[in-house]
Amino acid sequence: xxxxxxxxxxxxxxxxxxxxxxxxxxxxxxxxxxxxxxxxxxxxxxxxxxxxxxxxxxxxxxxxxxxxxxxxxxxxxxxxxxxxxxxxxxxxxxxxxxxxxxxxxxxxxxxxxxxxxxxxxxxxxxxxxxxxxxxxxxxxxxxxxxxxxxxxxxxxxxxxxxxxxxxxxxxxxxxxxxxxxxxxxxxxxxxxxxxxxxxxxxxxxxxxxxxxxxxxxxxxxxxxxxxxxxxxxxxxxxxxxxxxxxxxxxxxxxxxxxxxxxxxxxxxxxxxxxxxxxxxxxxxxxxxxxxxxxxxxxxxxxxxxxxxxxxxxxxxxxxxxxxxxxxxxxxxxxxxxxxxxxxxxxxxxxxxxxxxxxxxxxxxxxxxxxxxxxxxxxxxxxxxxxxxxxxxxxxxxxxxxxxxxxxxxxxxxxxxxxxxxxxxxxxxxxxxxxxxxxxxxxxxxxxxxxxxxxxxxxxxxxxxxxx
Amino acid sequence: xxxxxxxxxxxxxxxxxxxxxxxxxxxxxxxxxxxxxxxxxxxxxxxxxxxxxxxxxxxxxxxxxxxxxxxxxxxxxxxxxxxxxxxxxxxxxxxxxxxxxxxxxxxxxxxxxxxxxxxxxxxxxxxxxxxxxxxxxxxxxxxxxxxxxxxxxxxxxxxxxxxxxxxxxxxxxxxxxxxxxxxxxxxxxxxxxxxxxxxxxxxxxxxxxxxxxxxxxxxxxxxxxxxxxxxxxxxxxxxxxxxxxxxxxxxxxxxxxxxxxxxxxxxxxxxxxxxxxxxxxxxxxxxxxxxxxxxxxxxxxxxxxxxxxxxxxxxxxxxxxxxxxxxxxxxxxxxxxxxxxxxxxxxxxxxxxxxxxxxxxxxxxxxxxxxxxxxxxxxxxxxxxxxxxxxxxxxxxxxxxxxxxxxxxxxxxxxxxxxxxxxxxxxxxxxxxxxxxxxxxxxxxxxxxxxxxxxxxxxxxxxxxxx
Numbered sequence: 001x002x003x004x005x006x007x008x009x010x011x012x013x014x015x016x017x018x019x020x021x022x023x024x025x026x027x028x029x030x031x032x033x034x035x036x037x038x039x040x041x042x043x044x045x046x047x048x049x050x051x052x053x054x055x056x057x058x059x060x061x062x063x064x065x066x067x068x069x070x071x072x073x074x075x076x077x078x079x080x081x082x083x084x085x086x087x088x089x090x091x092x093x094x095x096x097x098x099x100x101x102x103x104x105x106x107x108x109x110x111x112x113x114x115x116x117x118x119x120x121x122x123x124x125x126x127x128x129x130x131x132x133x134x135x136x137x138x139x140x141x142x143x144x145x146x147x148x149x150x151x152x153x154x155x156x157x158x159x160x161x162x163x164x165x166x167x168x169x170x171x172x173x174x175x176x177x178x179x180x181x182x183x184x185x186x187x188x189x190x191x192x193x194x195x196x197x198x199x200x201x202x203x204x205x206x207x208x209x210x211x212x213x214x215x216x217x218x219x220x221x222x223x224x225x226x227x228x229x230x231x232x233x234x235x236x237x238x239x240x241x242x243x244x245x246x247x248x249x250x251x252x253x254x255x256x257x258x259x260x261x262x263x264x265x266x267x268x269x270x271x272x273x274x275x276x277x278x279x280x281x282x283x284x285x286x287x288x289x290x291x292x293x294x295x296x297x298x299x300x301x302x303x304x305x306x307x308x309x310x311x312x313x314x315x316x317x318x319x320x321x322x323x324x325x326x327x328x329x330x331x332x333x334x335x336x337x338x339x340x341x342x343x344x345x346x347x348x349x350x351x352x353x354x355x356x357x358x359x360x361x362x363x364x365x366x367x368x369x370x371x372x373x374x375x376x377x378x379x380x381x382x383x384x385x386x387x388x389x390x391x392x393x394x395x396x397x398x399x400x401x402x403x404x405x406x407x408x409x410x411x412x413x414x415x416x417x418x419x420x421x422x423x424x425x426x427x428x429x430x431x432x433x434x435x436x437x438x439x440x441x442x443x444x445x446x447x448x449x450x451x452x453x454x455x456x457x458x459x460x461x462x463x464x465x466x467x
Numbered sequence: 468x469x470x471x472x473x474x475x476x477x478x479x480x481x482x483x484x485x486x487x488x489x490x491x492x493x494x495x496x497x498x499x500x501x502x503x504x505x506x507x508x509x510x511x512x513x514x515x516x517x518x519x520x521x522x523x524x525x526x527x528x529x530x531x532x533x534x535x536x537x538x539x540x541x542x543x544x545x546x547x548x549x550x551x552x553x554x555x556x557x558x559x560x561x562x563x564x565x566x567x568x569x570x571x572x573x574x575x576x577x578x579x580x581x582x583x584x585x586x587x588x589x590x591x592x593x594x595x596x597x598x599x600x601x602x603x604x605x606x607x608x609x610x611x612x613x614x615x616x617x618x619x620x621x622x623x624x625x626x627x628x629x630x631x632x633x634x635x636x637x638x639x640x641x642x643x644x645x646x647x648x649x650x651x652x653x654x655x656x657x658x659x660x661x662x663x664x665x666x667x668x669x670x671x672x673x674x675x676x677x678x679x680x681x682x683x684x685x686x687x688x689x690x691x692x693x694x695x696x697x698x699x700x701x702x703x704x705x706x707x708x709x710x711x712x713x714x715x716x717x718x719x720x721x722x723x724x725x726x727x728x729x730x731x732x733x734x735x736x737x738x739x740x741x742x743x744x745x746x747x748x749x750x751x752x753x754x755x756x757x758x759x760x761x762x763x764x765x766x767x768x769x770x771x772x773x774x775x776x777x778x779x780x781x782x783x784x785x786x787x788x789x790x791x792x793x794x795x796x797x798x799x800x801x802x803x804x805x806x807x808x809x810x811x812x813x814x815x816x817x818x819x820x821x822x823x824x825x826x827x828x829x830x831x832x833x834x835x836x837x838x839x840x841x842x843x844x845x846x847x848x849x850x851x852x853x854x855x856x857x858x859x860x861x862x863x864x865x866x867x868x869x870x871x872x873x874x875x876x877x878x879x880x881x882x883x884x885x886x887x888x889x890x891x892x893x894x895x896x897x898x899x900x901x902x903x904x905x906x907x908x909x910x911x912x913x914x915x916x917x918x919x920x921x922x923x924x925x926x927x928x929x930x931x932x933x934x
Contacts, residue, residue, distance in 0.1 A: 017529075022533070022534045022538075025541075025751060026541060028538065034534055036627070036631060037631060037634070037643075039532070040532040052860060057857060059866070063504050064507060065506070067496075067665045068665060069496060069499050071493040073490075074493060134603065135600045136601065137652065139652070140564055149616075159490065160492075163501075164503060167503055181535065185603075284492060303492055303493065304492055304494060305491070390523060390524060391524075393524075396523055
């Protein structure tokens with residue numbers, strides 16, 4: 001069914017501790033969000049699943065974690081200093097500043113009901129605004145001693161190409177995967193965590209022989225669609241592939257395909273998968289004139305390393321082609337929450353909110369609940385079950401006795417806990433069917449089906465269904 | 468035995484891909500480092516272990532992941548704008564800038580053999596230099612529209628106190644744990660990843676009733692010593708507790724104890740554990756005058772939230788006291804590498820470098836090696852073992868056939884892989900003892916002991932020894 005409005009998600013996130021507006025105590029800082037107790041688990045689970053899929057389960061991938069602050073020359077030769085810009089206009093009446101290509105997104109401050117371009121104010125001509133955050137590094141107030149906060153993690157991979165190659169002895173094809181923060185000084189952050197100033201990326205730069213690039217590109221598109229659908233639970237009907245038209249491609253891109261998701265705000269990009277040819281390694285390498293580079297790169301006067309690969313069979317240094325799958329962690333979280341969100345009408349007429357998360361993504365895997373919290377024997381068994389599940393180190397288990405059982409179930413449904421375990425009088429064997437002694441009720445989140453499982457079988461029962 | 472010099476670690480890290488200098492391709496950016504393929508695994512394993520120890524295995528802890536960019540008022544009321552400073556001096560001769568309290572750390576640029584204070588140059592009087600990085604936020608070049616990169620993760624926890632309390636209904640005592648990047652514009656970054664400008668922290672703010680603070684503090688000191696020794700493998704002989712003298716404590720700190728580790732550069736802080744009283748929540752709360760705050764806080768004119776806890780039994784809003792264990796991830800990695808590093812002389816006179824890492828921290832858990840790489844049947848069995856171990860999702864397994872078996876063992880020893888599995892002719896059952904068919908050699912990293920294990924038993928054998 002999925003969420004229909006962004007408000008459904010925003011409200012759940014705030015109420016249950018998935019996401020809070022950043023710096024809320026001081027009125028916020030536009031374009032920043034803090035992940036709460038449940039959000040940090042969901043986000044980490046997504047990152048872990050991505051790493052498992054792309055690094056651990058492949059034989060051709062290495063990991064990396066480069067720093068956020070990088071030498072400014074990286075951004076000169078990557079092209080970001082010159083071209084990482086949005087067009088900016090000022091309203092001559094209200095003096096507010098807008099993105100020229102997104103005028104509809106922001107109301108006019110003087111006339112909040114009107115959008116700029118619609119209001120009386122005349123707009124200036126658009127001019128470029130660079131979206132990289134800049135900061136002074138070191139104690140000397142020298143205008144040249146600055147660095148940018150990286151606007152993407154990708155460049156950290158390219159400039160470490162030789163380091164990774166030298167330390168791992170990899171042969172082509174192979175890739176380098178990285179997850180980390182990036183920063184963009186968006187003119188108008190909006191739509192919850194969809195467009196923010198601080199965000200996290202999951203990026204791969206996959207290096208291959210020229211000529212193998214097109215097939216590799218296609219394979220990543222298919223594989224990452226599988227990742228989002230089969231592993232993260234996004235429904236294939238809400239995913240579409242967008243073939244970026246030739247005339248909208250960056251000059252170095254041979255082909256770019258975006259994986260689009262139908263968010264409550266519309267169909268928007270979740271991941272971009274680009275064939276970047278030899279542009280990046282070619283741009284950052286020294287001795288450009290001694291190497292064949294097909295892309296149009298600017299002359300590099302500063303690089304100290306040759307970012308090439310020695311092709312043994314042909315006895316020749318080549319510049320590998322690059323396929324780049326680049327996904328947003330926060331957009332991934334938003335898509336997963338959107339997809340998982342369900343409001344159901346129960347037989348008794350009540351509404352139940354349930355997050356139908358894949359178990360691997362659920363913040364809490366199992367909740368252990370006592371049927372009666374003032375029955376010490378029940379509480380004791382429940383706590384001991386929770387402790388023994390927790391001790392496996394393989395699942396996040398919680399104990400809760402702060403409400404009646406119906407309310408406790410609803411609370412866990414709403415945050416996507418796949419299993420609730422209830423300890424009752426039958427468990428104690430004091431009354432009713434003697435065969436139920438030392439068994440508990442396991443309740444399934446999505447179906448609300450309940451079954452009776454022996455305590456001794458719980459661990460293996462859950463592990464089979466959680467991985 | 469442990470590493471004796473920093474160079475031993477630095478050289479291994481570069482050669483095998485644990486850590487590279489940041490932006491090396493452009494001559495570097497002082498105080499930044501990039502984690503390579505093995506480093507990112509070691510670092511993530513340390514972070515996961517810490518999270519498991521402090522969040523999953525306790526019943527009184529929530530997680531959080533706040534943003535790096537925060538409203539500047541956070542740093543006004545935390546006290547960082549005023550007091551997060553290092554004393555700075557200039558040499559009147561060479562114009563270089565130094566930390567006044569660390570003159571011995573940096574050579575004079577004009578006289579590289581001399582340190583400032585020793586050279587002829589006269590030094591200016593020390594003046595305060597604020598170590599927070601600053602950046603402009605938003606498209607308007609207004610001098611007031613700036614934010615700092617957080618110099619610690621802790622404040623992200625304090626300012627979310629009400630959000631976490633409201634969304635989780637926690638009762639005192641409880642804590643909030645967070646792992647994330649922080650940035651300090653160090654005047655003289657040095658000693659590899661020990662003092663850098665970009666680093667990662669693992670911090671807890673544990674909230675308790677005033678009066679319970681001292682016992683809670685003591686318990687965290689003991690528990691975190693256990694974390695570093697029992698779980699991370701640091702030897703108790705190299706750890707010491709440093710009781711920060713009263714006259715060196717921050718004005719709000721009741722007591723601070725540092726866990727010190729004997730690094731190759733000397734005995735230095737690995738983690739600080741402070742009793743911060745009610746200073747932080749008191750500083751960031753509104754209505755300060757209506758609440759009892761014991762610490763000396765500056766008046767807060769901006770906070771929109773009351774950061775208090777309603778003490779039900781006494782029907783009263785109180786400001787909890789805070790115990791803060793604050794550890795450096797990168798220092799943790801450095802300590803773990805230092806401790807694990809061993810150079811051993813073998814019977815044949817060769818030197819073996821071995822990283823005796825705890826299995827939970829090892830970047831690669833198992834390497835599967837074919838005794839002969841040009842024997843297809845052996846290669847096939849080896850690859851299938853690697854794939855089946857990898858498919859469990861519970862361990863990082865690699866296959867390697869790019870050298871002779873002795874060299875392959877050395878390579879894995881050097882990066883701390885606890886187990887090597889060798890597939891040989893006995894495995895195939897073609898020669899020798901028929902009982903060895905479908906068995907492999909499992910070699911233990913630290914003892915170099917080898918034992919023969921049935922392939923069908925491998926998974927459970929390894930899992931028992933890896934968790």
